[in-house]
Amino acid sequence: MMEIPSYAFLGFSILALAFSLVTVLNRNPASAAFSLVLVFFAFAGMYAALGAHLISALQVVVYAGAIMVLFVFVIMLLNADAPSLDFDRSHFGVRIAGGLLAAALFVALVWTFNHTSLMPGGGQHSPQWIQSAGGNTRALSRLLFSDYVFPFELTSALILAGIVGAVAMAKRKSGNPDSASTLEHP
Amino acid sequence: MSQLITPALMSPAVVLSLCAAIFCTGLAGLLVRRNILVLIMSIELMLNSANLTIVTFAQLRNDLAGEMTVFFVMVVAAVESAVGLSLVIALFRNLRTVDTDQLTELKG
Numbered sequence: 001m002m003e004i005p006s007y008a009f010l011g012f013s014i015l016a017l018a019f020s021l022v023t024v025l026n027r028n029p030a031s032a033a034f035s036l037v038l039v040f041f042a043f044a045g046m047y048a049a050l051g052a053h054l055i056s057a058l059q060v061v062v063y064a065g066a067i068m069v070l071f072v073f074v075i076m077l078l079n080a081d082a083p084s085l086d087f088d089r090s091h092f093g094v095r096i097a098g099g100l101l102a103a104a105l106f107v108a109l110v111w112t113f114n115h116t117s118l119m120p121g122g123g124q125h126s127p128q129w130i131q132s133a134g135g136n137t138r139a140l141s142r143l144l145f146s147d148y149v150f151p152f153e154l155t156s157a158l159i160l161a162g163i164v165g166a167v168a169m170a171k172r173k174s175g176n177p178d179s180a181s182t183l184e185h186p
Numbered sequence: 187m188s189q190l191i192t193p194a195l196m197s198p199a200v201v202l203s204l205c206a207a208i209f210c211t212g213l214a215g216l217l218v219r220r221n222i223l224v225l226i227m228s229i230e231l232m233l234n235s236a237n238l239t240i241v242t243f244a245q246l247r248n249d250l251a252g253e254m255t256v257f258f259v260m261v262v263a264a265v266e267s268a269v270g271l272s273l274v275i276a277l278f279r280n281l282r283t284v285d286t287d288q289l290t291e292l293k294g
Contacts, residue, residue: 013204017204017207017208020212023215023227023228023231024215024218024224025215029224032224032227036230036231039208039234040234043234050245052241052256054257055237055253055256055260058257062263062264063234063263066264067263070268070271071226075223077275078275078284095218098217101213101214102211102217103214105206106206106207106209109209110203113199113202114199118202118246119246120246120247123249123250125249140250140254144254144257148254151258155258155262159261159264161265162264162266162268162269163268165272166271166272167272169269169276170272170276
């Protein structure tokens with residue numbers, strides 16, 4: 001019981017790491033998008049293995065569902081699934097510098113995690129408390145609609161602003177002949 | 187400390203190092219790639235690994251506020267990707283490309 005989540009976590013983490021490398025290194029944006037779906041599912045598995053069940057379900061619904069549909073739709077709309085040649089044109093120095101910078105940050109972060117005391121415990125929501133409160137989802141939902149109800153209501157305003165902004169920007173301007181002509185004669 | 191992270195197999199430092207590895211993969215993609223769709227995907231990778239870090243600390247510290255933070259980060263990330271992808275569509279409509287090298291409008 002105690003080891004199965006650990007092995008599951010290990011498997012999902014290897015899956016996530018492998019497919020995040022595929023996402024970044026793949027020349028074809030459509031293949032990158034579909035490996036990103038697998039990364040999101042692996043993240044959902046890792047959240048479940050950590051005991052964050054509500055976050056795991058939301059990861060599948062929000063990321064692997066909504067956000068990936070947006071990505072695939074935009075790739076389809078722009079016809080951008082041809083292999084991108086950006087690797088071949090990018091400077092060799094830029095590639096080396098980017099990789100080295102990311103590797104340096106990784107080494108610094110791992111050194112920090114291994115040389116600081118991570119201070120376990122301290123909070124009031126122990127696994128026993130969550131168990132007695134009726135599980136992770138129920139405890140989190142009670143918290144969401146009591147202590148965090150104002151930020152939760154604010155997110156509805158944020159989403160409305162996001163929808164209006166996205167439609168306003170992506171809409172074809174009918175009164176602007178300039179943009180219409182560039183669409184017809186690229 | 188969470189019972190699910192058994193100290194023998196998965197110490198918190200190992201889990202956090204994994205998050206750092208995925209974050210740095212996304213950062214390398216953001217620095218190296220030129221296709222703006224792949225750049226947004228790299229940003230999503232970085233956001234996700236940061237979320238996993240927050241959940242790990244929430245489990246470690248026995249505090250549900252961390253998981254609540256991840257909930258709100260997910261909402262903001264959904265809005266961010268919707269607005270970002272509509273910006274990509276507007277960019278493609280004006281320049282007929284998704285390559286950031288072609289964005290030379292402000293070049294002196």
